[in-house]
Amino acid sequence: MKRILLILWMVFSGWASFAQKQMPPEGGTPKDFMLPEKKEVTLKNGLRSSLVQYGALPKVNVSLLIKTGNVHEAANEVWLADLVVDMMKQGTTTMDFETISKKIAGMGGNINISAGMDQVTISGSVLSEFAPDLIKVISDIAINPAFPEKDIDRLKADMKRRLSVQKSVPQSVAREKFFDAIYKDHPYGRIYPTEAMVESYNLAMVKEFYEKNFGAKRSVIYVVGKFDETAVAKSISESFDKWKEGPEIIYPPAVAKQSNDISIIDRPNAPQSTIIIGLPTLDPSKPDYQALLITNSLLGGSFGSRITSNIREDKGYTYSPYSSVQVRKNTAVWFESADVTSEHTGASLQEISKEIKKLATEPPSKKELEGIQRYEAGVFVLQNSTPGGIIDQLNFLDQNGLSDDYLSNKVRNIYAVTPEKVSQLTKDYFDYEKMTLVVVGDKKLLDKQIKAHTDTKKIK
Amino acid sequence: MSVILAVLIAACSGKKGEEKSSSAFTVPVEYYKLKNGLKVALSQDKTAPTVAVAVYYNIGFRIEPKDRTGFAHLFEHMMFQGSENLGKMEFIKLVQQNGGIMNGSTRFDFTNYFEVMPAHKFETALWAEGDRMKGLAINQDNLTNQQGVVKNEVKVNVLNQPYGGFPWLDMPQYANENWYNAHNFYGDLADLDSAKLADVNSFFKTYYAPNNAALAIVGDFEVEDARKWIEQYFGNIPSQTLPPKPDISEPRQEKEKRFTKEDKLATKPAIAIAYKMPERNSAEYYAMGLIDQIMLQGQDSKLNLLLVQKKGYTDNVSGGINYLGNMYNYQGPMIWMVDLIYDASVPADSIIAQFDRSVAGLDTISQADIDLAVVKIRSSLYDNMGQFFGIGRADLLACFALFDDDPSRINSLEGEFKKITPEVIQKTVKEYLRSTNRTILISEPKSIAQ
Numbered sequence A: 001m002k003r004i005l006l007i008l009w010m011v012f013s014g015w016a017s018f019a020q021k022q023m024p025p026e027g028g029t030p031k032d033f034m035l036p037e038k039k040e041v042t043l044k045n046g047l048r049s050s051l052v053q054y055g056a057l058p059k060v061n062v063s064l065l066i067k068t069g070n071v072h073e074a075a076n077e078v079w080l081a082d083l084v085v086d087m088m089k090q091g092t093t094t095m096d097f098e099t100i101s102k103k104i105a106g107m108g109g110n111i112n113i114s115a116g117m118d119q120v121t122i123s124g125s126v127l128s129e130f131a132p133d134l135i136k137v138i139s140d141i142a143i144n145p146a147f148p149e150k151d152i153d154r155l156k157a158d159m160k161r162r163l164s165v166q167k168s169v170p171q172s173v174a175r176e177k178f179f180d181a182i183y184k185d186h187p188y189g190r191i192y193p194t195e196a197m198v199e200s201y202n203l204a205m206v207k208e209f210y211e212k213n214f215g216a217k218r219s220v221i222y223v224v225g226k227f228d229e230t231a232v233a234k235s236i237s238e239s240f241d242k243w244k245e246g247p248e249i250i251y252p253p254a255v256a257k258q259s260n261d262i263s264i265i266d267r268p269n270a271p272q273s274t275i276i277i278g279l280p281t282l283d284p285s286k287p288d289y290q291a292l293l294i295t296n297s298l299l300g301g302s303f304g305s306r307i308t309s310n311i312r313e314d315k316g317y318t319y320s321p322y323s324s325v326q327v328r329k330n331t332a333v334w335f336e337s338a339d340v341t342s343e344h345t346g347a348s349l350q351e352i353s354k355e356i357k358k359l360a361t362e363p364p365s366k367k368e369l370e371g372i373q374r375y376e377a378g379v380f381v382l383q384n385s386t387p388g389g390i391i392d393q394l395n396f397l398d399q400n401g402l403s404d405d406y407l408s409n410k411v412r413n414i415y416a417v418t419p420e421k422v423s424q425l426t427k428d429y430f431d432y433e434k435m436t437l438v439v440v441g442d443k444k445l446l447d448k449q450i451k452a453h454t455d456t457k458k459i460k
Numbered sequence B: 001m002s003v004i005l006a007v008l009i010a011a012c013s014g015k016k017g018e019e020k021s022s023s024a025f026t027v028p029v030e031y032y033k034l035k036n037g038l039k040v041a042l043s044q045d046k047t048a049p050t051v052a053v054a055v056y057y058n059i060g061f062r063i064e065p066k067d068r069t070g071f072a073h074l075f076e077h078m079m080f081q082g083s084e085n086l087g088k089m090e091f092i093k094l095v096q097q098n099g100g101i102m103n104g105s106t107r108f109d110f111t112n113y114f115e116v117m118p119a120h121k122f123e124t125a126l127w128a129e130g131d132r133m134k135g136l137a138i139n140q141d142n143l144t145n146q147q148g149v150v151k152n153e154v155k156v157n158v159l160n161q162p163y164g165g166f167p168w169l170d171m172p173q174y175a176n177e178n179w180y181n182a183h184n185f186y187g188d189l190a191d192l193d194s195a196k197l198a199d200v201n202s203f204f205k206t207y208y209a210p211n212n213a214a215l216a217i218v219g220d221f222e223v224e225d226a227r228k229w230i231e232q233y234f235g236n237i238p239s240q241t242l243p244p245k246p247d248i249s250e251p252r253q254e255k256e257k258r259f260t261k262e263d264k265l266a267t268k269p270a271i272a273i274a275y276k277m278p279e280r281n282s283a284e285y286y287a288m289g290l291i292d293q294i295m296l297q298g299q300d301s302k303l304n305l306l307l308v309q310k311k312g313y314t315d316n317v318s319g320g321i322n323y324l325g326n327m328y329n330y331q332g333p334m335i336w337m338v339d340l341i342y343d344a345s346v347p348a349d350s351i352i353a354q355f356d357r358s359v360a361g362l363d364t365i366s367q368a369d370i371d372l373a374v375v376k377i378r379s380s381l382y383d384n385m386g387q388f389f390g391i392g393r394a395d396l397l398a399c400f401a402l403f404d405d406d407p408s409r410i411n412s413l414e415g416e417f418k419k420i421t422p423e424v425i426q427k428t429v430k431e432y433l434r435s436t437n438r439t440i441l442i443s444e445p446k447s448i449a450q
Helices: A002-018 A080-088 A098-104 A128-143 A149-167 A170-183 A194-200 A204-213 A229-240 A289-301 A306-314 A342-361 A366-383 A387-399 A411-418 A419-429 A443-459 B071-078 B090-095 B120-136 B138-158 B171-175 B189-193 B198-206 B223-234 B282-296 B304-312 B350-366 B367-404 B406-411 B413-418 B424-433
Strands: A039-042 A049-052 A061-065 A111-114 A120-127 A221-223 A264-266 A272-281 A324-327 A332-341 A438-439 B030-033 B039-044 B050-057 B099-108 B111-118 B213-219 B257-263 B269-278 B318-321 B333-339 B438-444
Touching: A039 A229, A049 A272, A049 A387, A061 A128, A061 A332, A061 A387, A061 B367, A080 A111, A080 A120, A080 A149, A080 A204, A098 A111, A098 A128, A098 B039, A098 B367, A111 A128, A120 A128, A120 B367, A128 A221, A128 A229, A149 A194, A149 A204, A170 A264, A170 A272, A170 A438, A221 A229, A221 A387, A264 A443, A272 A342, A272 B138, A289 A306, A289 A324, A289 A332, A289 A342, A289 A366, A289 A411, A289 A419, A306 A332, A306 A342, A306 B138, A332 A342, A332 B138, A342 A419, A342 A438, A366 A387, A366 A411, A366 A419, A366 B090, A366 B099, A366 B111, A419 B030, A438 A443, B039 B223, B039 B367, B039 B438, B050 B120, B050 B367, B071 B099, B071 B111, B071 B138, B071 B189, B090 B099, B090 B120, B111 B120, B111 B367, B120 B213, B120 B223, B138 B189, B138 B198, B171 B257, B171 B269, B171 B333, B171 B438, B189 B350, B189 B406, B213 B223, B269 B350, B282 B304, B282 B318, B282 B333, B282 B350, B282 B367, B282 B413, B282 B424, B304 B350, B350 B424, B350 B438, B367 B406, B367 B413, B367 B424
Parallel strands: A049 A221, A264 A438, B039 B213, B257 B438
Antiparallel strands: A039 A049, A061 A120, A061 A221, A111 A120, A272 A332, A272 A438, A324 A332, B030 B039, B050 B111, B050 B213, B099 B111, B269 B333, B269 B438, B318 B333
């Protein structure tokens, strides 16, 4: 019996290999996708709010985004903004850390406070009925921080430990060098402080940073999920209307610099090289930004992209290559990152450069481009299908001074990109010869490989 | 341990279901089996025009072949290399070019494959999953290529990282006695290299059968369509005789174990403390879920207040049940673990002493403490259900189908936690948080950059 089955199976599979392959079913017609509606209000002091009812799970996300962060640090103040928010987390003039923590836990949630490059975020996610209470706690943390002196030494020690750990991670080391090269003397180029810098921070500096940079005019609160709208609106106005207006929104202008610097940072005996290669690119205010994103997705930004197909799925040099566009205020950078087997570092760079040069000289087929366009249109729907995702989208519009049209026209703009446009943009904005390259890896294995790479660069 | 580096960040997603007052939510679940044994769980949700399709095979890294560590995960990669009707890269392109995302992952007791598609491409995804459940069509080049990729995955996540496998990959190897629970799940590089095409084929034949799998669908679809297409694309895949399950049980631990491991890439020491869990779905198991909330989860947790806020030993205590998932998606011996990074100036014994103080405090746990823990659990369950565009919910449904033959358990979990009394907590602490039931692993920095 077994033998018969086996023979039948072989006959079947033999036959199958000659037969025409089955085509996948096309599927139906696309369903309408509508961006969820939002309600916006501005308080007298300038604080803005944006409320979106979304979904059915009985939870709500609240995010207060304040337009300050590492971007407002001086050269000798790196991570001071992080220390400010760590101190804010310790409590308010009426509630200490433990009181806040127990209160939030009773709402089935958490509160996160973090300093990013351009924004400070105070956010939480709780069971729906507690939305107004969460807003009160968030406002109290933003408006009435206690800045308890007893906590600062502990938080500085934590910060030094975190710094030491992060600097032992090869990807962090590469990022620090890369952004230093791109943004030189701007805060965007300063990723890590020195230990001495952290040591120099004190309570007065924390308070001064807070006074100079926090206030209603710089803040937007987003509430997305399931919640009682009237109660939430009331809680926002009651909790925030006494906040000082504070400073205007000011971002020190940054210019991303192009430089074809090559930096090799030694990591003795590393089994892989951590590569970052890239250059300044178009920011979201530019008309070709959407076409640039499509170009990125086709080149290295999606799993089916050319660079990933090549160095991962064909050569097996790496597991996690990806390219992306990092947006900061009025500036942006494109880069490809990959951790590749040490002995294939030079070969990986060759393949990346080949793919870029090929796309710059030969437009992609209509079919390949259409595949990417459909992928990006699908991802756009997903990006707007979660409360957290919706907050990200709305904040992106706000940070980049874009109108709602940016989102409502997005799918149309994705499909408007032509193969010629992709090739032209690659030529104009992905010039391999002008890219900054950082490699963190085993120097004794790298020097020869990188030299071969630079020689080909010179020859062109 | 997944085929693709996750690019989209999972966020809490809102989903539509039955409307009820104040914070109650029931997940719609329809459950049935095909004639060939494939378990199917459907959960409609029309919040967004997308559908999550998840296929779970009842084979995890725990029971991979003994001379082939890391094979279950390597095999997961092979499932993307080609089937009868979809050649190399074609599966991936089919999903992406239809506007979807996908991934696969290998865990203790299952390997999963999933897509999130625009709703109108639901049938396309079912066809593609059915196609690769029928059989693979791969060659030596594909295998060699993915051996390269997987070795690079191990390098980027473990070998070239400080705290690379600490403690998620390391601790099971120190805490457990039975090989099935105690081997290197990512795989020794030499074992990964020695995998043959014949191993791939026999692994597929042994474990990738419809009667060893569950299919979970969550999202914007019609039940009638789903039933029709699932029958059409999976119904004629023959079932297989499954091998007997090996004995994966762990003996009761009677002695505390302590180990130290060197980390050449780290600059700071780290410590992990792990306890063997009670049997899944027992009263003590649910009690451990609550203890996890009380001790470890959220900023109000005992360990956060003591070790971070009061003592300043670390800025973060992390941990939980099942580092590669959650307390629901496994079936077998498991550990509850806590880990943190600290300064070399603090002796590990001081941390352990404070930790023990926290455990001792569980003796006076009140009903009010339990009630608070239940609120936290309920909220985190909703987060699970909303995670990753429906995949979080599909994960629970598929695991409860595979392991318990009952995906509707998703709606009764909260009730199980509510049954736990302070007495059950104390009983659980006494038997499971015994110091003789734990393993302590310290990672010592040996970095030259120190």
